Amino acid sequence: MSDQILSFDEAMEKYDPVLGFEVHVELNTRTKMFSSAPNVFGDEPNTNVNEVDLGLPGVLPVVNKTAVESSIKIGLALGCKIADKSHFARKNYFYPDTPKNFQTSQYDEPIAYDGSIDIELEDGTVFTVAIERAHMEEDAGKLTHMGGATGRIQGAEFSLVDYNRAGVPLVEIVTKPIEGAGRRAPELAKAYVAAIREIVKNLGVSDARMERGNVRCDANVSLRPHGQERFGIRSETKNVNSLRAVEHAVRYEIQRHAAVLDSGEPVVQETRHWHEDTRSTTAGRPKSDADDYRYFPEPDLVPVVASREWVEELRAQLPEPPAERRKRLKEAWGYSDLEFRDVVNAGVLDEIEETIAAGTTAAVARKWWMGEIARRAKLAEVDPADLGVSPQTIVDLNRLIESGKINDKLAREVLDGVLAGEGTPAEVVDKRGLAVVSDDGALLEAIDAALAAQPDVADKIRGGKVQAIGAIVGGVMKATKGQADAGRVRELILERLGV
Amino acid sequence: MSELIKNSAAVLAAKLAAGEVSAVEVTQAHLDRIADVDGDVNAFLHVNTEEALAVAAGVDKSRAAGEQLHALAGVPIAVKDLIVTVGQPTTAGSKILEGWHSPYDATVVKKLRAARMPILGKTNLDEFAMGSSTEHSAFGPTRNPWDLDRIPGGSGGGSAAAVAAFEAPLALGTDTGGSIRQPGAVTGTVGVKPTYGGVSRYGAIAMASSLDQIGPVSRSVLDSALLHEVIGGHDPFDSTSLPDPVGSLVEAAKRGDVKGLRIGVVKELGGEGYQPGVQARFAEALELLRGAGAEIVEVSCPNFEHALGAYYLIMPSEASSNLAKFDGVRYGLRVLPEDGPMTIERVMGATRAAGFGDEVKRRIILGTYALSAGYYDAYYGSAQKVRTLIQRDFDAAFAQADVLISPTAPTTAFKLGEKLDDPLAMYLNDVATIPANMAGVPGLSLPGGLAEEDGLPVGVQLLAPAREDARLYRVGAVLESLLEEKWGGPLLAQAPVLGGSR
Incomplete structure (x- = not known):
């Protein structure tokens, strides 16, 4: 059964959305949060586990100092205060992906709290999002439900559990309620998660790959009639794992809530599951603020002490914040506002920076990343950065073009070869025999043939109508299958005709 | 029965070092004793014959080769079955873990192995260490060697009974509210709960993490000190473990001097609810300490x-x-x-x-x-606030006294089944031992004699400030020697004879 929804415009006419996000960031520490087992993605199930990760009888946790350091860095980058002393607590619930049947997390004394970040939307509008807290916890294992139609636990014949992810360090970043976004709420949602991803990637504390679950977003949405102070009842859409999905899920929930409110029914406080295929959510489990996890201080751990000296030392190590970096790069590269925003929105800032560093100009880097590579990414429905084009490839291609060895059209073919794994651009040119025909003898032969085939055009040119030359150049290019340097062909034709 | 088993760990260590006996002989003597009496006592859930003898043989070989060995190398030990061991099952006294083998050793077990002490087996306990009588074991109760119809205390009744019945010279216990000290009291043995964090808990199956502590069980104060030095010290796998080195406990036990020491009698731990024989033996102990030059003061811990x-x-x-x-x-x-x-x-x-x-x-x-x-x-x-108040009571008491003293338990060993259906009566048995766990301070129980009304052992408890475990050994050793002088030998010499030679 699918839910009724209102159109977005109608929903916006009547209601004011309030958002809230819980973003889980998996840290890229070498080992896990509380054990010395490796923190590695994608290995054989249950190979990166030791007795602590399996919750065997008698084991005790030990806090990973690097994870604490990463958490402090995240807190600082989000403008948070860092607690001198923070505590771990146990969140008790029975579920087989949690080996101890409790999750060790921070509860009422998180390591970082009271921060804020500025989120810039595509048109340059800036929203300030207040951060309530960023706390440390451990990830759960991964369940795969087998034999059912839906892949969910309901109806499954059995479930497999992989504890490789159990105990991977997480930082959960929780916002305060975000009011006043209005119809830009879906856009802000996407921009917020993008900003968090960018920040943690920039800090080097997470691989920040959403498709691997390194950054996972739970999106809270509620609506209230315009003018009402009190918040409406919220839904929490869990594990929305791409930027586009965050935007769509928030938009969908706004539309769904509006329809529920319009019908006079109360919104149910519950978790929702996002479905990419239908671009809609379905009900998960009821969630009330009174969910009883029987939190209590983790007696196996001592408080995490962050001395002022340590915090200041880490603050001094922080890389340039992404927003400041953007300002600097825009000036250095000389792009227009529009050009620069397009580059940012395409998510290729790093790529362009690396390409320039590899030895080309800002204009050339932009031409490639926003042109040919963007076109291909769109066709393949992936982010340009994920297409697999290295900055060096672009530099190589550009050098080949500038040296006249290939032209733009051939360069695209060379790129095909590089992406097909045929080697560097130079190697592809050799293997595929794609070099521009630069042997004047061969070109002159083709020119003579073309002139002979179109004597009238040849006469026009001789008579001073140089603009007619295109027909002859075209003939030569056709004869050489595009592998000629059009400029050189033109020169040779004029020479031949004595013009 | 080999007379070897009557020796303390310290004496065995000396005989081994002198080459008077081999580690295999010592280990075999204890294995024989287990075979002889454990059908009656049921102290062991698992007997580790092969490995224990192999370790002993290795020690003998190394000694013969002139290698430098730990003082306790070749002295066998029993381990409470709450502590995980590779190569033997670990059950925690529960059906839910029956047949489970740990793939890793507890830190204390690693230390025993490093000292090359043969592990005789795993001892019985109340399920997950929950109880004061060992009757809550899923594998049947352990019986008190002083009277097989009585409880050996709990939860560590198996370790205490094994040591009292000469099945092992030493054992490891765990103490959450008195599980080492109360069994020590009712079996006429010595048991020590170290300062919280003094011994690694890694590999002890947790009951209450903020209260649990592993400690030694033995027949003499010096033996507990020897074992305590083996198992103590910082462990990076236990975040609550103290950074301090374990300290000179053996030296403290050997020094044994109470002159000028202030010993505080805790007003609240005695009197009503304490059996007359328990009170009488406690009063005698105070007199002996006073006679040895200690100053006896009264302290109050109202909380x-x-x-x-x-x-x-x-x-x-x-x-x-x-x-x-x-x-x-x-x-x-x-x-x-x-x-x-x-x-x-x-x-x-x-x-x-x-x-x-x-x-x-x-x-x-x-x-x-x-x-x-x-x-x-x-x-x-x-409850956490009360805990803070108890800690403050201790702080105040330790401002007036160097160590505190009380009976270990209000009664001697009760009959099997007597309190099984009355949990509150059972819980009350730990009334004198629990404060130490709540405050993390160390405690030692040693035999105080027999209650005249039932002829059963009574325990005397010493408490010291956190990290001052050495004081327990210092005072305990004095009291022990004064009492043994009075009794004409160790209290356990008066215990009934068990087994085939009975």
Whole structure:
């Protein structure tokens, strides 16, 4: 059964959305949060586990100092205060992906709290999002439900559990309620998660790959009639794992809530599951603020002490914040506002920076990343950065073009070869025999043939109508299958005709 | 019966070092004793014959080769079955872990192996260390060597009975509310709960993490000191472990001097509810210490009155969470529901219903309730405040006295089954031992003599400030020698004869 929804415009006419996000960031520490087992993605199930990760009888946790350091860095980058002393607590619930049947997390004394970040939307509008807290916890294992139609636990014949992810360090970043976004709420949602991803990637504390679950977003949405102070009842859409999905899920929930409110029914406080295929959510489990996890201080751990000296030392190590970096790069590269925003929105800032560093100009880097590579990414429905084009490839291609060895059209073919794994651009040119025909003898032969085939055009040119030359150049290019340097062909034709 | 088994660990160590006996002989003598008497006592859940003899043989070989060995190398030891060991099952006295083998050793077990002490086997206990009589073991009760119809105390009744019955010269116990000291008292043995954090808990199956502590069980104060030095010290695998080195405990036990030391009698730990024979032996102990030059002072710890109540909120709260992992998913018992849908919740439920005994269930339910939203502040929260008050009482008392003294338990060993249906009466047995766990301070129990009304052993408890474990050994050794002088030998010499030679 699918839910009724209102159109977005109608929903916006009547209601004011309030958002809230819980973003889980998996840290890229070498080992896990509380054990010395490796923190590695994608290995054989249950190979990166030791007795602590399996919750065997008698084991005790030990806090990973690097994870604490990463958490402090995240807190600082989000403008948070860092607690001198923070505590771990146990969140008790029975579920087989949690080996101890409790999750060790921070509860009422998180390591970082009271921060804020500025989120810039595509048109340059800036929203300030207040951060309530960023706390440390451990990830759960991964369940795969087998034999059912839906892949969910309901109806499954059995479930497999992989504890490789159990105990991977997480930082959960929780916002305060975000009011006043209005119809830009879906856009802000996407921009917020993008900003968090960018920040943690920039800090080097997470691989920040959403498709691997390194950054996972739970999106809270509620609506209230315009003018009402009190918040409406919220839904929490869990594990929305791409930027586009965050935007769509928030938009969908706004539309769904509006329809529920319009019908006079109360919104149910519950978790929702996002479905990419239908671009809609379905009900998960009821969630009330009174969910009883029987939190209590983790007696196996001592408080995490962050001395002022340590915090200041880490603050001094922080890389340039992404927003400041953007300002600097825009000036250095000389792009227009529009050009620069397009580059940012395409998510290729790093790529362009690396390409320039590899030895080309800002204009050339932009031409490639926003042109040919963007076109291909769109066709393949992936982010340009994920297409697999290295900055060096672009530099190589550009050098080949500038040296006249290939032209733009051939360069695209060379790129095909590089992406097909045929080697560097130079190697592809050799293997595929794609070099521009630069042997004047061969070109002159083709020119003579073309002139002979179109004597009238040849006469026009001789008579001073140089603009007619295109027909002859075209003939030569056709004869050489595009592998000629059009400029050189033109020169040779004029020479031949004595013009 | 080989007379070897009557020797203390210190004497065995000396004989081994002098080449008077071999480690294999010593180990075999204890294995023979286990075969002889453990059918009656039931101190052991598992006997580790082959490995123990192999370790002993290795020690003999190394000694013959002139290698430098640890002082206790070749001295055998029994390990409470709450502590995980590679190569032997670890059950925690529960059906839910029956047949489970740990793939890793507890830190203390690693230390025993490093010292090359043969491990004789695993000793019986109340299920998950929950109890004061060892009657809550899923594998039958252990019996008190002084009277086989009586309890050996608990939860570490197996370790205490094994040492009292000369089945082992040394044993490891764990103490959450008195599980080393109270069995020591009722079996006429010595037991020490070290300062919280003084001995690594890594590999001790947790009951209440903030209270649990591993410690030595022996027949003499010096032997406990020797074992304490083996197992103590910082462990990076236990975040609550103290950074301090273990300290010179053996030296303190050998020094044995109480001149000018202030010994505080805790007013609240005595009097009403304490058996006459317990009170009489305690009074004698005070006189002996006074005679040896100690100054006996009275101290008051008014909040100790609330210790038992607070303990029975904190301990079950932590236990309810610590025992959540026993769910049939990854290891141990798995029970499928007999009918109805086969969901994970129902498998977990059926497993826990079948795998846990009544006392464990009682504490899980109590703890779950105490931690629940709406009750947390009233129960767990208040109990933590009481805990702080108890710590303050200790601070104040230790400002007036160098060590504190009390009876270890209010009564001597009661009859098997006597208190099984009265949990509150059972819990009251730990009234004098619980404050030390609540404050993290160290405590030692040593034999104080026999109560005239029943002829059963009475324990005397010494308490010291945190990290001052050495004081316990210093005072304990003096009191022990004065008492043994009076008795004309160790108290256990008066115990009834067990086994085939009975």
